[in-house]
Amino acid sequence: MNQALRRPSPVLGIATRFAAITPRTRRSLLVFIALGLAVAWPWILPIPLPIVGDAIRASEYGLVAVSLVLLTGWVGQISLAQASFVGVGAFMTALIFRKFGVGFPYSLPLAVASSAGLAVLLGLVALRVRGLYLAVATLIFAWMADQFLFSATWFVGLGGSASLPTNVIGRDGGFPSFDLHDPRIFYVVALSGLALGIYCASNLRDSKTGRAFFAVRGSEIAAASLGMDVTRYKLLAFGISGAVAGLAGHLQIVGDGSAVPDEFNFLRSLFFLSIAVVGGLNSLPGVVVAGALFAGLDEVFFRVPALNGFIDLVSGVLLLGVLLVYPSGIAGIGATARRHGASVARLFLRWKGRPGDGQGEAPQRSLTAVHGDDAGALAVQTSLLDIAESPAIVRPADRMERAEVLTAEHITVRFGGLVAVDDVSLTVREGEIVGLIGPNGAGKTTLFNAISGLNDPTSGKVHIFGQDATGMSVHERARLGVGRTFQLIQLFPQLNVFDNLLAATHLSNSTGFLQHIVVTERSLAAERACREHVMEIIDRLKLGDVAHRTVSGLPFGVLRTVELARALVTGAPFVMLDEPASGLDNAETEKLAELLLTLRADLGVTLLLIEHDVAMVTGVTDYMYVVNRGRLLAEGTPQEIQRNEAVIAAYLGQPSVVEVTA
Amino acid sequence: MSDPLLKLVNVDAFYGPIQAIRGLSLEVGKGEMVALVGANGAGKTTTLRTISGMVKPANGAILFNDEDIAGLPPQKVVDRGVAHLPEGRELFSTLTVDENLRAGYWIRRRDRAGYQEQLERVMGYFPILFERRKQAAGTLSGGEQQMLGVARALMSDPTLLVVDELSLGLAPMIVSKLFDILHEINAAGTAVVVVEQFVHMVLANTHRAYVLAKGHVALEGRSSELLANPKLIASYLGEGAAAPAGARA
Numbered sequence A: 001m002n003q004a005l006r007r008p009s010p011v012l013g014i015a016t017r018f019a020a021i022t023p024r025t026r027r028s029l030l031v032f033i034a035l036g037l038a039v040a041w042p043w044i045l046p047i048p049l050p051i052v053g054d055a056i057r058a059s060e061y062g063l064v065a066v067s068l069v070l071l072t073g074w075v076g077q078i079s080l081a082q083a084s085f086v087g088v089g090a091f092m093t094a095l096i097f098r099k100f101g102v103g104f105p106y107s108l109p110l111a112v113a114s115s116a117g118l119a120v121l122l123g124l125v126a127l128r129v130r131g132l133y134l135a136v137a138t139l140i141f142a143w144m145a146d147q148f149l150f151s152a153t154w155f156v157g158l159g160g161s162a163s164l165p166t167n168v169i170g171r172d173g174g175f176p177s178f179d180l181h182d183p184r185i186f187y188v189v190a191l192s193g194l195a196l197g198i199y200c201a202s203n204l205r206d207s208k209t210g211r212a213f214f215a216v217r218g219s220e221i222a223a224a225s226l227g228m229d230v231t232r233y234k235l236l237a238f239g240i241s242g243a244v245a246g247l248a249g250h251l252q253i254v255g256d257g258s259a260v261p262d263e264f265n266f267l268r269s270l271f272f273l274s275i276a277v278v279g280g281l282n283s284l285p286g287v288v289v290a291g292a293l294f295a296g297l298d299e300v301f302f303r304v305p306a307l308n309g310f311i312d313l314v315s316g317v318l319l320l321g322v323l324l325v326y327p328s329g330i331a332g333i334g335a336t337a338r339r340h341g342a343s344v345a346r347l348f349l350r351w352k353g354r355p356g357d358g359q360g361e362a363p364q365r366s367l368t369a370v371h372g373d374d375a376g377a378l379a380v381q382t383s384l385l386d387i388a389e390s391p392a393i394v395r396p397a398d399r400m401e402r403a404e405v406l407t408a409e410h411i412t413v414r415f416g417g418l419v420a421v422d423d424v425s426l427t428v429r430e431g432e433i434v435g436l437i438g439p440n441g442a443g444k445t446t447l448f449n450a451i452s453g454l455n456d457p458t459s460g461k462v463h464i465f466g467q468d469a470t471g472m473s474v475h476e477r478a479r480l481g482v483g484r485t486f487q488l489i490q491l492f493p494q495l496n497v498f499d500n501l502l503a504a505t506h507l508s509n510s511t512g513f514l515q516h517i518v519v520t521e522r523s524l525a526a527e528r529a530c531r532e533h534v535m536e537i538i539d540r541l542k543l544g545d546v547a548h549r550t551v552s553g554l555p556f557g558v559l560r561t562v563e564l565a566r567a568l569v570t571g572a573p574f575v576m577l578d579e580p581a582s583g584l585d586n587a588e589t590e591k592l593a594e595l596l597l598t599l600r601a602d603l604g605v606t607l608l609l610i611e612h613d614v615a616m617v618t619g620v621t622d623y624m625y626v627v628n629r630g631r632l633l634a635e636g637t638p639q640e641i642q643r644n645e646a647v648i649a650a651y652l653g654q655p656s657v658v659e660v661t662a
Numbered sequence B: 001m002s003d004p005l006l007k008l009v010n011v012d013a014f015y016g017p018i019q020a021i022r023g024l025s026l027e028v029g030k031g032e033m034v035a036l037v038g039a040n041g042a043g044k045t046t047t048l049r050t051i052s053g054m055v056k057p058a059n060g061a062i063l064f065n066d067e068d069i070a071g072l073p074p075q076k077v078v079d080r081g082v083a084h085l086p087e088g089r090e091l092f093s094t095l096t097v098d099e100n101l102r103a104g105y106w107i108r109r110r111d112r113a114g115y116q117e118q119l120e121r122v123m124g125y126f127p128i129l130f131e132r133r134k135q136a137a138g139t140l141s142g143g144e145q146q147m148l149g150v151a152r153a154l155m156s157d158p159t160l161l162v163v164d165e166l167s168l169g170l171a172p173m174i175v176s177k178l179f180d181i182l183h184e185i186n187a188a189g190t191a192v193v194v195v196e197q198f199v200h201m202v203l204a205n206t207h208r209a210y211v212l213a214k215g216h217v218a219l220e221g222r223s224s225e226l227l228a229n230p231k232l233i234a235s236y237l238g239e240g241a242a243a244p245a246g247a248r249a
Helices: A023-044 A049-074 A082-100 A108-126 A131-149 A183-205 A208-218 A220-225 A230-256 A266-279 A284-303 A311-325 A329-351 A359-370 A444-452 A474-480 A497-503 A513-518 A521-540 A556-569 A586-603 A614-620 A638-642 A645-652 A655-661 B044-051 B074-080 B097-104 B112-125 B127-131 B142-154 B172-187 B199-204 B230-237
Strands: A168-170 A177-179 A404-415 A418-429 A433-437 A459-464 A482-484 A574-578 A606-610 A623-628 A631-636 B004-015 B018-029 B033-038 B059-064 B082-085 B160-164 B191-195 B208-213 B216-222
Touching: A023 A183, A049 A082, A049 A183, A049 A208, A049 A230, A049 A266, A049 A284, A082 A108, A082 A131, A082 A230, A082 A266, A108 A131, A108 A230, A131 A266, A177 A183, A183 A208, A183 A230, A183 A284, A183 A513, A208 A220, A208 A230, A208 A497, A208 A513, A208 A521, A220 A230, A220 A474, A220 A482, A266 A284, A266 A311, A266 A329, A284 A311, A284 A329, A404 A444, A418 A433, A418 A444, A418 A606, A418 A623, A433 A444, A433 A586, A433 A614, A444 A459, A444 A574, A444 A606, A474 A482, A482 A556, A497 A521, A497 A556, A513 A521, A521 A556, A556 A574, A556 A586, A586 A606, A586 A614, A614 A638, A614 B230, A623 A638, A623 A645, A631 A638, A631 A645, A645 B199, A645 B230, B004 B044, B004 B191, B018 B044, B018 B191, B018 B216, B033 B044, B033 B172, B033 B199, B044 B082, B044 B160, B044 B191, B074 B082, B082 B142, B097 B112, B097 B142, B112 B127, B112 B142, B112 B172, B127 B142, B142 B160, B142 B172, B160 B172, B172 B191, B172 B199, B208 B230, B216 B230
Parallel strands: A418 A631, A433 A606, A433 A623, A482 A574, A574 A606, B033 B191, B033 B208, B082 B160, B160 B191
Antiparallel strands: A168 A177, A404 A418, A404 A459, A623 A631, B004 B018, B004 B059, B208 B216
16 A cells, blocks of 8 residues: 555554654654543543533534534535434434333434434425525424424423433443443543544545535536536435434433433524534534534533523624634634644755645655556546547548537527527537537527536437437436536636546546445545546646645636546546637637647547637637527538628628528 | 727726736727627626726726726716616616616716706607606616616716617617617717627717727727728638628628
8 A cells, every 4th residue: 555645544554654654654643642632631630520521512512513514514505404413313312212222322323324314304405495595494494303303202202301321331340341421431432423423524525425515515517517416415415414413412312311302403503503613614623623612611601600691692702703703713713823834844844855745745646656556456437548549630521421429409499488599400520629609699508508408408309429318417418428618617616626627537436425434445446546537637738736726716717727627537528618718818719729629639539619709619620500599500611601691790790681580 | 089088008807707808908089989899708898897997907097088097986987977888778677767867867966956957958869768757667668778778877967978788689770779869969979989799780880999809909990991891700700701702791
């Protein structure tokens, strides 16, 4: 195994790394020591037991906050029902004990699964509504859970509260024996739960699944165009988030010995959301710190009578303060500190004459290390780079001999009474660059969307690589081998350039989310191969300098190139470009035109462009289609199009022609 | 050309992350009627928005009556005498015609006595609006709405009127009627800048024109001469484009 590869789990496999003391092993060692201290302090320090109780609460808060980071921070699905999932985890634990006499830890899987199931149910709602409406829908869901489920005696127990006897694991007095009555023991249990949650979540974050989450949040259209099933990933996120929240509920009732419904109403959900926001909705460490902070505040308000009754006010002010000063929460404070720390570390390393161990360089190092590894034994297709034979420039004479990549036949799209596209047919053949032009409002974009699957044509057929794609969703068409870029850049803002491209390996990476949670050898190997493939495209498009920059703040021309690179990374042999030159200056447009020709020559990729910059299109395409007022106005070689009287009239708005076509 | 009323010097401006105007320079004389044409995305609308203060230029100067108005907020630019009729008209569709016109008078609201006079002057161009003055703007026909847009802009008594996409969604006959009214307004001393998709129509109705491409001026000249210039077609369809022999240019 190479050592340099950025593995999601720093703790595992330490033994193999002791061989050489690299900065990385040192970091692992530090984490190990920190974990040891986190476990041992209740025994080492002379502290009162209530403080241990607070630490338990902090772990539970942290766990719920982690579930919110996953769902709201990463996938962008706001949830005001998180306490309901916690409640189901708690009450199910008690119910299982009442019915079957099974207690901790054996009731854990069923309790967690119940929460996950309920969360998926809510996820089904989330497929329909977004943003504020989703927030309200989850609120209603929380209210229903509170009113009907948590007030049902069959579920909660008689008297409106559930109780669970605290048990001893193992033989009492024998070995091993853990008496959960001792809060210190239970603290270790709760801490392990939190650690498990963070471990799984951070593994997911750095995997194919995590990138799909960020992609769904960043742009659902772009995610689908990379072959991601948006529906599936939303439901998956709800399920995992519900499971983590359910784990917190399970731990809570095991630790407390009882639970009442008031602990899981929607106000509690708001409280949990506050923890996540104060911590920083995107940051696992941030929300864990926030969880500890809120648990500490609980204790302070309990201990200091003068503050009694002010808890809401104080936590409200705290929340507002954090939001105003650090919109990204405690994690934002940390990031600033890390930036300063990193620059100090860089200075130090330069002084010592060694290259930095910045995170940014990790993938390059991993790639040099990966050669000679068993990367070939993977289910990763690098189809695009394998077809390196360069087809000759297409001449119209041999046009008909080439295989059809895309055929759109008699496409008509109606919006109500308006006919946006009227009986348009076009064909794109293997190795061609085809242009689709037309004046403003001609129906180009509507036609483009009908081909890519964003809207369904009212009538007509779309065939992609000979398969009937009519009626297929965007991500299904992506599987047929269609990539695309967008007129308005649709990169994923939470990912850097490299990870944006890595997200495009979605279809070539066949590993599933369970493998990503536990990090199997297979998923690691697939990840390595995907990274290698991305590096090839990065080299080809000369994006190395910006690979580890975040997307925001990059020049517009670079963003366009990154989007093109992302479409190429998918390995799709057919790429549709939506106004690739818009917003570029003359020099950039020329460079883009050259790049398109090079890509076709080197990769054999077939291209369809819609473009307003007709000059650019005539320079690179083999064949052009012109639409105007929803109809096909002309088709032919660029030279034919440039001299077509009807085309010229359409562009200059010649009144006589307007009357004829109107 | 008469004295320049408006002068853009090397203006850069952005539309979101996109640089829409790159080192654009142009001039509009007092009492002149100027067309801005060019392919979609050429920067026409951003140019107008930069003139009226809705987009702050990143670089360059915008001289209006020899004062640099670059970076002034829109309401101050209106106060200097520039009225902007935006693309799609942006009328207050639930307000009546009268109320829309009153809103157009906002910048001169302290001059209560002058309102009636200004209203009558503007209504003089658009008798049909007088008939509809109690009607909600949203219930007018497309042509009447565009008239109301122009009328509202005129209520501030501008020395420069900039109009974005005069013909948007309108039948050619209505557009030519609107151009007639713009000529009247222009004859009364107001300089006019029109952005237009229908190149032939706008070139037939203006003194001079600028053809924009990729955010800068690709071609400029007297409107009547531009129509015959083969470079006009090339700026839309690329080098090598030409009207076929015998075709009406």
